[in-house]
Amino acid sequence: TITAVKARQILDSRGRPTVEADVMLEGGAMGRASVPSGASTSRSEAHELRDGDAASYFGRGVSRAMANVAEEIAPLLRGRDADDQAGIDGALQALDGTPRLERLGANAVLAVSLAICRAAAEAGREPLYRRLGALAGAGDPMLPLPMVNILSGGLHAGRGMDVQDFLAVPLSAADYPTALHDIIRVRAAAEDVVDRYGAPVLLADEGGLSPGCPSAEIALGLMVEAIERAGLTPGRDIGIAIDVAATSLLGADGSYALSREGRSLDSAGMIETVAGWVGRFPIVSVEDGLHDEDWSHWPELTRRLSRIQVVGDDLFSTNPERIRRGMDLGAANSVLIKLNQNGTLTGTLDALATARAGGYSTVVSARSGETGDSFMSDLAVGAVGGQIKIGSVRNTERLEKYNQLLRIAEEPGVSYAGARFLAGRRG
Numbered sequence: 001t002i003t004a005v006k007a008r009q010i011l012d013s014r015g016r017p018t019v020e021a022d023v024m025l026e027g028g029a030m031g032r033a034s035v036p037s038g039a040s041t042s043r044s045e046a047h048e049l050r051d052g053d054a055a056s057y058f059g060r061g062v063s064r065a066m067a068n069v070a071e072e073i074a075p076l077l078r079g080r081d082a083d084d085q086a087g088i089d090g091a092l093q094a095l096d097g098t099p100r101l102e103r104l105g106a107n108a109v110l111a112v113s114l115a116i117c118r119a120a121a122e123a124g125r126e127p128l129y130r131r132l133g134a135l136a137g138a139g140d141p142m143l144p145l146p147m148v149n150i151l152s153g154g155l156h157a158g159r160g161m162d163v164q165d166f167l168a169v170p171l172s173a174a175d176y177p178t179a180l181h182d183i184i185r186v187r188a189a190a191e192d193v194v195d196r197y198g199a200p201v202l203l204a205d206e207g208g209l210s211p212g213c214p215s216a217e218i219a220l221g222l223m224v225e226a227i228e229r230a231g232l233t234p235g236r237d238i239g240i241a242i243d244v245a246a247t248s249l250l251g252a253d254g255s256y257a258l259s260r261e262g263r264s265l266d267s268a269g270m271i272e273t274v275a276g277w278v279g280r281f282p283i284v285s286v287e288d289g290l291h292d293e294d295w296s297h298w299p300e301l302t303r304r305l306s307r308i309q310v311v312g313d314d315l316f317s318t319n320p321e322r323i324r325r326g327m328d329l330g331a332a333n334s335v336l337i338k339l340n341q342n343g344t345l346t347g348t349l350d351a352l353a354t355a356r357a358g359g360y361s362t363v364v365s366a367r368s369g370e371t372g373d374s375f376m377s378d379l380a381v382g383a384v385g386g387q388i389k390i391g392s393v394r395n396t397e398r399l400e401k402y403n404q405l406l407r408i409a410e411e412p413g414v415s416y417a418g419a420r421f422l423a424g425r426r427g
């Protein structure tokens with residue numbers, strides 16, 4: 001039984017305010033969780049409530065979200081059974097009364113939703129991933145394939161490159177610790193390669209390098225070089241994934257601005273350009289090659305890239321209705337899953353189940369602004385997300401999540417997904 005719910009303002013990895021919630025249960029169990037924050041966001045994500053008071057944290061304070069927890073959420077939940085995650089999340093959604101949690105704030109609601117799950121796991125003396133597995137009903141727990149940021153551009157690196165993420169995907173490693181080690185080798189080699197390219201090795205928001213290449217081809221070339229320099233084979237040991245984050249390339253006239261290349265493209269031009277990259281480099285996954293409302297062109301992008309994984313992030317915004325709409329159209333073959341795009345744990349589990357039921361793969365993802373909370377790692381294992389995207393192997397807010405997977409890897413009965421869930425008809 002829930003006895004108290006409390007929220008506080010803490011700071012995320014960009015030094016910006018975010019919400020942390022504590023949930024106390026009768027008998028002494030406690031759960032704590034905090035929420036991340038994106039920079040390249042979609043218009044259809046759950047709403048992050050900010051104060052807008054310029055004098056406090058540049059308008060990014062979350063005191064209104066905290067007040068909503070204290071004045072509305074805590075009184076609603078006191079006395080309720082923490083085991084009833086779905087019932088509680090439904091009650092929170094109903095209390096808010098808007099589809100995108102605009103009134104209470106998805107940051108307030110999600111922090112509480114996740115803290116309740118942690119408290120229930122602690123009360124039941126079970127690891128969080130086990131509790132999540134029971135809620136998801138997805139079968140035996142499995143460590144996900146990591147998709148790891150090596151080079152950064154877009155809104156995570158001052159628009160120094162047009163494409164937001166160039167990631168390494170370990171294809172040949174037989175277990176998670178080996179996969180992580182392969183990635184560390186590539187990340188170290190990338191530092192040499194970027195240094196020799198003449199760019200500074202400063203870190204972007206997710207800990208990736210931002211060499212400021214004038215074209216995606218040059219950045220992809222650096223990726224291949226880094227993989228080879230690490231003693232690994234591109235396309236066999238390590239595949240490349242990209243997140244174009246095309247919503248953030250949208251110009252006022254509705255075209256896609258590749259500003260570093262000095263070109264503006266329509267949707268057909270973007271599809272050609274992305275397909276060209278995929279044809280010339282060992283790319284196994286492309287995320288958000290088109291923007292979040294370009295529904296009419298996503299099916300064509302998906303057909304052109306059908307041999308590989310085509311991930312919808314902003315397009316789906318972890319929203320089951322949008323995922324179903326995409327499936328009806330043949331848009332993408334994979335769904336990025338971000339807890340705070342949805343706003344509740346139950347809604348996020350619903351998005352995962354919806355994707356799986358339609359034969360789409362899933363990638364559980366962090367945000368560019370993160371806290372030390374590693375809830376998403378347990379979610380990826382317990383709900384069998386299959387793949388995970390956390391950012392680079394730098395900075396504690398990222399490493400805490402990779403390290404949580406190392407801890408879970410010690411547990412009996414947990415297997416490793418490897419590349420088996422990577423969508424597409426490769427080979």
Ligand code: PGA
Nearest residue numbers: 037038039040041367368
């Ligand atoms: P964001 O970026 O957290 O800034 O939205 C992550 C992504 O686009 O995948």
Ligand code: ZN
Nearest residue numbers: 243245287313
């Ligand atoms: Zn993305």
